[in-house]
Each structure stands twice: as structure tokens, then as C-alpha cells.
Amino acid sequence: MLARLAEHLYWHGRYLERAEGLARLVNVNAHLNLDLPGRMAPGWEPLVRITGNSELFKEFYGDEVGERQITKFLIADERNPGSLQSSLELARENMRAARDLLPREVWEQMNGLYLRVSEQITGNISKRRRHDLLGDIIQGSQQIAGMLMGTMSQDHAYDFILIGRYLERADVTTRILDVRADDLLPEHAEEVPAFESIQWMSVLKSLTGYQMYRRHVRTRVSGRDVLRFLLRDRMFPRSIMFCLKSLESILDDLPGDDDSALRATTSLMRHLDSARIVQLKGEPLSEFIDRIQIELGEIGQHISQTWFQSAPE
Amino acid sequence: MDSLIVSGGLFYSLKRVVYRGMNLNDYKVSEFYDELITPSGRPRAATRALWKYLKSLDAEEINERKVACEVAALVAGITFRVYFEDSGVDRAMPFDLIPRVIPKKEWDQVSEGLEQRVRALNMFIDDLYNDQNIIKDGIVPADLITGSENFREQCRGFSPPLGVWAHICGSDLVRGGDGTIYVLEDNLRIPSGVSYMLENRQVMKRVFPELFEDSGIQPVDEYPAQLFDMLASLSPRPVEYPNVVVLTPGVFNSAYFEHAYLAQQMGVELVEGRDLVVDDDNDVFMRTIAGMKPVDVIYRRVDDAFIDPEAFRPDSMLGVPGLMRAWRANKVALANAPGAGVADDKVVYAYVPEIIRYYLDEEPKLANVPTYKCSDPEDRKYVLAHLEELVIKPANESGGYGMLIGPRSTKKEQGEFAKLIKADPRNYVAQPTLALSTCPTMVPGGVGARHVDLRPFVLSGQQTFVTTGGLTRVAMKAGSLVVNSSQGGGSKDTWIVDTEAASRAGGES
Numbered sequence: 002m003l004a005r006l007a008e009h010l011y012w013h014g015r016y017l018e019r020a021e022g023l024a025r026l027v028n029v030n031a032h033l034n035l036d037l038p039g040r041m042a043p044g045w046e047p048l049v050r051i052t053g054n055s056e057l058f059k060e061f062y063g064d065e066v067g068e069r070q071i072t073k074f075l076i077a078d079e080r081n082p083g084s085l086q087s088s089l090e091l092a093r094e095n096m097r098a099a100r101d102l103l104p105r106e107v108w109e110q111m112n113g114l115y116l117r118v119s120e121q122i123t124g125n126i127s128k129r130r131r132h133d134l135l136g137d138i139i140q141g142s143q144q145i146a147g148m149l150m151g152t153m154s155q156d157h158a159y160d161f162i163l164i165g166r167y168l169e170r171a172d173v174t175t176r177i178l179d180v181r182a183d184d185l186l187p188e189h190a191e192e193v194p195a196f197e198s199i200q201w202m203s204v205l206k207s208l209t210g211y212q213m214y215r216r217h218v219r220t221r222v223s224g225r226d227v228l229r230f231l232l233r234d235r236m237f238p239r240s241i242m243f244c245l246k247s248l249e250s251i252l253d254d255l256p257g258d259d260d261s262a263l264r265a266t267t268s269l270m271r272h273l274d275s276a277r278i279v280q281l282k283g284e285p286l287s288e289f290i291d292r293i294q295i296e297l298g299e300i301g302q303h304i305s306q307t308w309f310q311s312a313p314e
Numbered sequence: 315m316d317s318l319i320v321s322g323g324l325f326y327s328l329k330r331v332v333y334r335g336m337n338l339n340d341y342k343v344s345e346f347y348d349e350l351i352t353p354s355g356r357p358r359a360a361t362r363a364l365w366k367y368l369k370s371l372d373a374e375e376i377n378e379r380k381v382a383c384e385v386a387a388l389v390a391g392i393t394f395r396v397y398f399e400d401s402g403v404d405r406a407m408p409f410d411l412i413p414r415v416i417p418k419k420e421w422d423q424v425s426e427g428l429e430q431r432v433r434a435l436n437m438f439i440d441d442l443y444n445d446q447n448i449i450k451d452g453i454v455p456a457d458l459i460t461g462s463e464n465f466r467e468q469c470r471g472f473s474p475p476l477g478v479w480a481h482i483c484g485s486d487l488v489r490g491g492d493g494t495i496y497v498l499e500d501n502l503r504i505p506s507g508v509s510y511m512l513e514n515r516q517v518m519k520r521v522f523p524e525l526f527e528d529s530g531i532q533p534v535d536e537y538p539a540q541l542f543d544m545l546a547s548l549s550p551r552p553v554e555y556p557n558v559v560v561l562t563p564g565v566f567n568s569a570y571f572e573h574a575y576l577a578q579q580m581g582v583e584l585v586e587g588r589d590l591v592v593d594d595d596n597d598v599f600m601r602t603i604a605g606m607k608p609v610d611v612i613y614r615r616v617d618d619a620f621i622d623p624e625a626f627r628p629d630s631m632l633g634v635p636g637l638m639r640a641w642r643a644n645k646v647a648l649a650n651a652p653g654a655g656v657a658d659d660k661v662v663y664a665y666v667p668e669i670i671r672y673y674l675d676e677e678p679k680l681a682n683v684p685t686y687k688c689s690d691p692e693d694r695k696y697v698l699a700h701l702e703e704l705v706i707k708p709a710n711e712s713g714g715y716g717m718l719i720g721p722r723s724t725k726k727e728q729g730e731f732a733k734l735i736k737a738d739p740r741n742y743v744a745q746p747t748l749a750l751s752t753c754p755t756m757v758p759g760g761v762g763a764r765h766v767d768l769r770p771f772v773l774s775g776q777q778t779f780v781t782t783g784g785l786t787r788v789a790m791k792a793g794s795l796v797v798n799s800s801q802g803g804g805s806k807d808t809w810i811v812d813t814e815a816a817s818r819a820g821g822e823s
Binding site for chain 1: 574583584585586602604605
């Protein structure tokens, strides 16, 4: 397949997963704010930092850091290249560029999702409407993934969509963990037990992982176990390990002699396996997550050098 | 009023126009020839089944179908981009519910006429780039070439395989007041619109399945397979599965939808110039994730001038350096061949009847519109004196740009065109305003008569293939003669109806 199209499909996979991830991220934060008493609630500021857009936000909104500004910035602001709206648009444009490789119905679905969301995303979005909208985006993204799995030949074109998707999904899961890692719990140590499990349940639910966690982990929800589940579980499709394992098997099948992307993936899996999760809290957890994000970025660079470099600019 | 429409699990809100039923009984046949209705107000023979069916629908049912069409088109992304509109916003091409119907008997004759015409035009192009016998024999003047923007020096002394230059031709046909079908122009460079023909049929089958049972409507779906076979037959390498690609200028081109659609329907790669390379041995390759892969046939949808910066415009970012030398070395086939446009210039058009007689020794089977050549002093004098009655066309523009429609023009516009013609007479021709035929069309408030044309597509390789019908374009504004999609025109499904087959199958007698 054409190197250029492989690259478009890879980015389509990434951006659609990113849009879904942002929807999940906003949802988990909204739930946390509802579930926790005021002084322990995280507010909205952490999301801006976690998505890596603090400077841009300050430029557009100055010191107005309310829920309204931040959710607008994250969801609907076209000036923010990392907003949900921008991600969805890029997911669509990248798919459009390669759509002759895909079943037509999938393109119709993508185009429909984009048009529908663009229409609803304008103006002020009430909390209630926001919840529906984000749910719709998550469902739309899942539908596209399902249609691809059910109707597209599992060829290299499909592989590149999956590569983009799993790489981005691993990244999204780290950012959702970041929301939790960032909280102020240690300062309210005596109240922690009462709220800890609520917080981790929110994290699990935002990844549609609560039921799967209960089935497979079988313990009450605790930070250590949830972390282990989301970092290392080999069966839950949004855990980082699952994403890497999937990446590994796809990368192994791609043509070419350069296996640097594969080696970087295997290496990150080893790091995850050897991490001592019991000790990960607060600052060390944040650092650990940062490190995973950096290594994910490196995998992305290897992929681009190996398969897209012949795609001219 | 906005409304929510459910389609395949998707919700759309569309601006809703309420159509007050078809009111087919009130349909006013204009003074023009109507494609569906006789002057006495009765449906033509091939139209009877359709007309009866449409009359049976009430306003609600019509609205439902109209909305279903719009949703189907929007969801499928059947959109085109309009030049000079920098926002690049997608806009759905207006699609009209009421099909245009042509009896199969009549179409068979038109089809023969098109084959004849394209055969002669291909011989003409081949002659122009080689011996130029037609000029030596005094049939066409030499300045037809020297004055043509589309004559490519780079093609001199070369003849592509089979002597075919215009492998895909889209000729525009119109019907005049007397019911005669005329060829209005030939598009031999990169004619577009065939995807709309195919899509329109898909939409109609989705929305009016009842009509396709037993009514003798001929299918159109064969085109992509025919196109692929024709392209594959051009391969310079004698391999069983030649590598065919579609070359597009990219996603921002107004016809990108069609490029992607055809590539997908044929199951071939859609490439951009930057995906291809020509090496020192003149072999053409595309860049893939597994390295370089050879390319045999290119269905190029990039203009001549941009196709190869080595041979044409050096600033082109859309082309492939070295493509012309690969083509001339017979390492790759290009469809259409560069330089084919020399024969679709509007001045050459005036000579097509003579061209047919010269090469084929046959009488033209399809009529040409009488055409005045401004390069001819007598004709020019007439044209300048009758600007208010004539349609003035520049030789090399397409898409309806740069035209003067005399009866609808102001004195000032006429004055400007008089200046243009005097400055560059070779570049202009004039034709009488044709009383273009009309077809009943859904308009807000009911059904109105709107002018239509027809663009069939002709494939030429080892065999010739003519589409069953073609793309009917319709001017959506009352009285307007401009059907180009870039200027607000819409389209209709085109039915070639075999009334005999329909009655054999127990349909309308």
C-alpha cells in the first residue's frame, strides 16, 4: 500500500481515538467533581495541563479557569489543535484522504459523526447536553471501530488504523491516570479511605472498565489494584499492556527490515512488567506516567521513520 | 423548520423545505421541448409508468423521499468543491428526484453517433501530432493548431498504443426545440461527472425501489468494470494483472470525490503526484510501505500543464517529474493521453462534421450545433452584429466560465465581449441560443420545467463502450441555461427505458 495512505490511516486511528479519549477524560473529571466534596474535588484546571495545552489556554482565556472556559477549550475550540472538535475533524480528513481503501459505510459513519457533532458543538453546551454529546462521540468511535473490524479486510491498511488507535489509546489511558495521580489526596490523609475508592471507580468507569475490573480482579476497588489493572492487565482492551501487546503483534507482521518500533514496544512492555506498583503514588506515579508517555512517543517516531519516510512531503 | 431524520442509525437535522405535493396535473409544459411530457400534456411513451407512479404519491410521501435523497447524498459525502471558494466547504450537489427518461431505441442511435464521433476525433488527434494530412488536404486551417492553447509540442511525432488519445470522452448533448439531439461540446481532457451518474442511480434505487421492478430501466453499473478493463488493456507490460492507478491532484480538487470513488470501484490505488517516481530508465514506480512498486497504467485526473514539471509547468507540485519521457518511451500508459485536449477546443468543434467525413468517409450520425468561427471574417462580422442573440464561447475554457449568453446579457457585457473578440478572434466561437429541452423538476412549491443537458461517457481502447445514458445536469433556476455544477446546477438520474422489454415483462403496455 502507498506509504502516504498508510500515514493517513495511522493518523486517522490516532485522532479518532484521541477524540474518544478526550470525551472520556472530560467525563471522568465531571464525575469526580460531582462525587467528591468541594475541597477535595479536582476542579477543571488539571485537564488543561494533562492534555499538554496550558500555554495555549492562557493565551486565549487568560486567567478564566472555570468549568465553562475549560470545557469549551477542550471540546469545542477550533483554535485548540488538540480539542475534541479539531481531533474529530482531523480524524475525518485523514480518513477522507484514504477512504478509497475503506468500506464505504465506514466513511459514511465517520462523515456522519463529524457533521452531527459539529452541528451540536456550537454555542454554550449545557452540562446535560455535554454528557449526551460525549456519550455520542464515544459510541460513534466504537461504531467505526466495530464496522472496520466486521467489514474491512484485515490487510495492512487496517493494520495502520489499529497501530494509530492502540498507540493513542495507551496514551489516553496514561492521561486518564494522570487525572487521578494529580489529585490532592495526600493532604487530606485521614479522609482518604472514604473517597479513594470512589475516585478509582470513576477512573474505571470512564474507561468502561468497572465491570471488567470486578470480574477479573475480584477485590474491592483500591488504587493499587486499579493501577495494576490499567497498566498491566493483558485482557482489558484499554489497559496499556493490552494496547502494547496488540501493537507488538501487528508491528511484527509489517513488511521491512527495520524492527526499531517493535523493539521499542517490547522494551516498554518490560518496563511495565517490572514496575513496583505498590510504591506508586503522587509524585512518583506522575513521573512513571510521564516516562510511559515519552516511550510511547518514541514508538511513534520509529513507526513514522520506518514506514512513512518514503512518503514525501 | 428543522427536523430530525433517522438514517442507518444516524440522526441528521436538515433544513426542511416543504413541497406541496407534485401537482403533476398542473405541470406547465413550456414552449420548449419537454423530455417527459408531450405538448398536449400527456406523458411520452417511455415515461408513462413513471408518471403514473409519481401521481400516486401524496405530498407527505414525496417529502419523505425528497428528504431520504438528501440524507443519502449527504451521508455518502457526494459533494463537490467549487473553484474560487477558499473556505473549501462541502456542499451537497442538488439532486432532483424526477428522473430524465430516454427511450432505448433513440439512445441506441445516439450511442452509435458518439462512437463514430470519438473514433474520428482520435484519428484527428493522432494525425495532428504526426503527419497532419488533414491540414495538408486543406480540410482544416493550419492556425487551428498554431493558435491552440491545447496543442502540445511535447507530443509531436508520437503515437500512443492503438492510436487512441482520448480514452475517456465526455460529450455534452442537448436537445433543441425540434427534438433533435445535438452535440454541444466534447470533453477530451479530463471529463468528470460519471461518479454522479453512478451515485444518482444508487440513490434512486434506495428511494424508489418499486419503480425498478419490470419497468425496463437499463442498468448503468457496468461502467467501473468497463473502465478498468479498458485501462488494463493499455498496459505496456504484457502481464496478467497490470498495475493501474488513478492520479488525482489531491483532496482539495473539486472532483476529488470522483477520483476516490472510481479508484475504489475499480479496486486500484488512488495516487498523488508525490507518490510516484520515474527513474533514469524511465520506469514509473509508486512509494509503498514495502518500498517501490512498478506502475503500468495511469488514469490521470491532473491537467496536462501540471502533469510533469520537467516537460510542462516547472512550478507544478501536482505532477511527476519525468512522466512524459516514461510515456514517450512506452513504459507507462496515460489516459487520457497528454495533448488530447487539442480536439475539444470550441473552434475545432466547428470542424467535427468535416473531420468525421474526412477520416471515416461517413456522414455524421449526431448533429453539431451551427457554429460561427470568429477567426473567419464573414462569420466575425455576423457575430459582432448579433451579439444579443448568440452565445459566445471562448475556445479553451470549460465549466461554463467566460461565456456570454446574448439574450441575457447587458449592453455593457456585449461591449466587453466585442472587444475581446476583436483582440483575439481565434479564441471565440458563437452559436445561436438553443431552445434547450426541459424536464419536470421538483422546486419549492411544486414541479417546474427546468432546462437539462446530458453528458454520456465514451471509453475507447481495444473496444468502444458508451454509458447507458449518462449524467443529466439540470439548471435549478427557472429559465436558466447554465447547468454546470460549479455554477449551481444540479443533476438527475437518467433512465434509458426499453419499453418493449417492459411490456414483455408485463409492465406498462
